[in-house]
Amino acid sequence: xxxxxxxxxxxxxxxxxxxxxxxxxxxxxxxxxxxxxxxxxxxxxxxxxxxxxxxxxxxxxxxxxxxxxxxxxxxxxxxxxxxxxxxxxxxxxxxxxxxxxxxxxxxxxxxxxx
Amino acid sequence: xxxxxxxxxxxxxxxxxxxxxxxxxxxxxxxxxxxxxxxxxxxxxxxxxxxxxxxxxxxxxxxxxxxxxxxxxxxxxxxxxxxxxxxxxxxxxxxxxxxxxxxxxxxxxxxx
Numbered sequence: 001x002x003x004x005x006x007x008x009x010x011x012x013x014x015x016x017x018x019x020x021x022x023x024x025x026x027x028x029x030x031x032x033x034x035x036x037x038x039x040x041x042x043x044x045x046x047x048x049x050x051x052x053x054x055x056x057x058x059x060x061x062x063x064x065x066x067x068x069x070x071x072x073x074x075x076x077x078x079x080x081x082x083x084x085x086x087x088x089x090x091x092x093x094x095x096x097x098x099x100x101x102x103x104x105x106x107x108x109x110x111x112x113x114x
Numbered sequence: 115x116x117x118x119x120x121x122x123x124x125x126x127x128x129x130x131x132x133x134x135x136x137x138x139x140x141x142x143x144x145x146x147x148x149x150x151x152x153x154x155x156x157x158x159x160x161x162x163x164x165x166x167x168x169x170x171x172x173x174x175x176x177x178x179x180x181x182x183x184x185x186x187x188x189x190x191x192x193x194x195x196x197x198x199x200x201x202x203x204x205x206x207x208x209x210x211x212x213x214x215x216x217x218x219x220x221x222x223x224x225x226x
Contacts, residue, residue: 004157042204042216043158056213091157098212100146100165105157 002026006092006106014114018080021109025073025094031055033103034067034077035091043091049075050098082113116141118207120217127195127224135190135203135220143210147188149179152202152219161203164188175199195224 005024013019025032030051035043046065048056052072060067064083069075079086089110093103119138127133139145146165150158162173169181179190190203205217 040219042218044216045214093157100163100208102148102160102163103150103158103214104160105150107155107157110155 004092004094004104004106006090006109008109009107010110010112012112012114013082015084016081018078019082019111020079021077021090021092021111023075023077023092023106025075025092026104029094029096029104030072031095031098031101032069032075033093033095034075035093037089037091037108039088046077046090048098055098079111082111084113087111087113116207116209116213116215118205118215118217120203120205120220122220123218124221124223127222129197129224129226130194133192133195133199133222133224135205135222137188137190137205137217139186139188139205139207139215141207141209141215146208147179147181148206148208148214149173149177149188149190150204150206152204154201158204161190197224197226200224 007022032049034046037043046060047067049069052069067077089108091108093105095101095103117140148163149161152158161177162171164171164181172178177192202219204219208214
């Protein structure tokens with residue numbers, strides 16, 4: 001099966017600019033996650049979708065971050081305006097269900113904010 | 115508080131020797147436990163999971179992990195390490211609310 005697709009692979013922007021990331025999960029996976037991973041740390045959940053509904057966005061900085069999954073398949077994550085501390089790898093993952101199914105991750109988008 | 119601990123930031127093992135990467139957890143209810151591996155510039159890759167049943171679970175690339183309820187541990191093991199096993203390893207546990215809690219990761223270095 002095709003894996004989780006993410007684009008772009010790398011992105012460099014200046015602070016206060018905006019950026020968007022795209023994710024296409026594995027076909028049939030109802031649950032989609034966006035994680036932020038800072039170098040040397042574990043992944044931090046930003047938002048979790050079940051189909052096109054938000055399950056958990058408690059750690060999403062809503063003043064600057066937004067995400068959507070309008071048709072319950074693809075998802076986009078946006079940052080506007082970006083800050084220096086947003087420099088990280090943004091990982092998208094999907095799973096069949098939110099309970100005992102493992103997560104399948106994309107290769108991530110490495111964001112550098114200068 | 116619910117948590118996952120990986121007490122070692124880094125583990126160094128000689129090629130061919132057995133390896134262990136430690137993980138302990140604290141969650142309410144029955145835990146669902148996972149191990150993931152991350153190679154440089156890649157996303158995390160699922161290795162194995164424990165949901166119920168046999169305490170020893172086998173996964174990808176010859177890895178296995180043992181669930182120990184009394185010690186609340188889920189250590190990752192491999193009988194004979196390969197240089198290609200060098201990577202970052204993450205333990206994760208899903209609690210009764212289906213929230214996934216991640217450890218901080220352990221860097222495994224296998225020396226030839």
